[in-house]
Amino acid sequence: MFTLPQLKAAHAKVKSGADFPAYVxxxxxxxxxxxxxxxxxxxxxxHGADGFNISSDPIYPDxxxxxxxSPATVRQIIADHQQGKSDFMSFCQLVADAGVVxxxxxxxxxxxxxxxLVGNTMVAEPIPQRY
Numbered sequence: 001m002f003t004l005p006q007l008k009a010a011h012a013k014v015k016s017g018a019d020f021p022a023y024v025x026x027x028x029x030x031x032x033x034x035x036x037x038x039x040x041x042x043x044x045x046x047h048g049a050d051g052f053n054i055s056s057d058p059i060y061p062d063x064x065x066x067x068x069x070s071p072a073t074v075r076q077i078i079a080d081h082q083q084g085k086s087d088f089m090s091f092c093q094l095v096a097d098a099g100v101v102x103x104x105x106x107x108x109x110x111x112x113x114x115x116x117l118v119g120n121t122m123v124a125e126p127i128p129q130r131y
Contacts, residue, residue, distance in 0.1 A: 002030040028107035069099030069116035
């Protein structure tokens with residue numbers, strides 16, 4: 001099964017949203033089924049088969065998540081990030097300001113879903129299956 005150092009090494013290759021599909025392919029090959037990223041502090045919980053999971057430490061100080069969820073704004077932030085217009089830390093702040101509390105990357109369904117504070121899906125984006 002995967003380890004945090006393996007996952008961190010794969011993530012280190014991601015410089016913009018354009019690199020994301022190859023990253024998902026790589027971690028999927030390690031046995032990852034899905035992961036949950038908490039926007040408030042950057043903690044990630046990775047899930048594999050048979051209930052296996054590991055969590056990272058937070059990667060930045062706590063952010064406030066806006067209670068004014070804006071799916072349209074999140075869609076634009078994602079589109080800009082996929083075009084390389086923002087780095088990861090800026091992306092996290094932008095989606096926090098748009099009301100995203102977490103996102104879930106599901107390698108099984110190749111879908112990335114963004115959730116608001118009450119658990120509603122704001123945006124569900126297919127992950128391109130290219131390298």
